[in-house]
Amino acid sequence: MTIQETTREGTGARPAGRPRSEKAEKAIIEATLDLIAEGMGVSELSIEAIASKAGVGKTTIYRRWSNKEDLVVDALATLRAPLPPLTGESARDDLITLLDVMRKESGQARGRCVMNVAMSEADRHPRLMERFMKRSVEPRKQAMRQTLERGVTTGELRADLDLDIATAMLTGTMLHHTKWAPAGDLPVDLAERVVDAVMTGIAARD
């Protein structure tokens, strides 16, 4: 939420004078994301670097956001990837679809940056992360949960399934790959292989 939106709240009146440049606004957000994507931590981000990269005066930033945290929250919020459409026909297919979003995102600097920030800055900026999680992570978590529950009711998945551990197995396995796999893109069939492995388990059949 920008200061602009805040101060105009309620009144439909258009303020006098030159209106704010939407182009500048976008440039600031983009520059912020680019810097984070380049490996910057939130604490290392400098308003001056953002302004410089965005081709914008610092004034223009401070006029919109009163501090770095607000800017970062707004910037990360623009990354909300839309949930992929789920057919609901097969839990396996839907899980693959959900996990494949993670694989695709991990190939983009933008996606990696979100993960990095989410993982490493949670301790340092708890309020920031709380807001971000609620906006961006929670919907996906819900989608996976529903998919798992549906799989249980259809009999495709174990009746005694522990939803928390199942979620952790699926997303955690992908997470492990995105963070520690040898450099380069992940294999295109990774999500499928992971889902099958998680479904089947590693124990030998009796």
Next chain:
Amino acid sequence: MTIQETTREGTGARPAGRPRSEKAEKAIIEATLDLIAEGMGVSELSIEAIASKAGVGKTTIYRRWSNKEDLVVDALATLRAPLPPLTGESARDDLITLLDVMRKESGQARGRCVMNVAMSEADRHPRLMERFMKRSVEPRKQAMRQTLERGVTTGELRADLDLDIATAMLTGTMLHHTKWAPAGDLPVDLAERVVDAVMTGIAARD
């Protein structure tokens, strides 16, 4: 490796003058780890803060390490947790033992700090991480791999097991919990539940 060790290399000669204080050395390492454990990123660490917390002059630090990166590598290296003894009797038991190390570590600020640094600074300080990984992560990875391989040969685990994905499932699931579980310590039986879930899989039996 400290400068001291480097310069004395080979010669068994004791140098003249006052010897370096081992107490100061330890205090510096401890202060570094404490600061990281408090949520500091490597880039935010300041030599001055370390010196102050350690009750030591900056000179004493620069005399031993020529830059921050070397100091951090040495500090993290002292955290090498010894591998737990593995019985080799049961793959399940050994896997639980291995994963339980992760659970215990995640309850300590020290353990969390290592994870945070490893996850978030890999992009920014690739050489640092390469060194750290080789020293601290590789041994555990090997132990898990051997445990899995042994499980396959004994018939306890699937013959067609994909070692990479199996490793990712086990450590990734724990990772997911340590980073995103609700605050507080992880349940004591988490490792056991994870191993059983990974072994069994989530699919319904035919």
Next chain:
DNA sequence: CCGATACGCAACGGACTCGTTTCGTAAAGG
């Protein structure tokens, strides 16, 4: 055209960190 506001730019004082140097003192060997 006028007042109001936003723009990019440059500069400010203050705070912090860097890596180095200087100081007086402490602890070892010869």
Next chain:
DNA sequence: CCTTTACGAAACGAGTCCGTTGCGTATCGG
């Protein structure tokens, strides 16, 4: 005792970033 090296403390010049201010210009409504 004397040399050598390490110690903690303090100060250094250089650099970065902070959040703010002033400047001349651009763009809106009236």
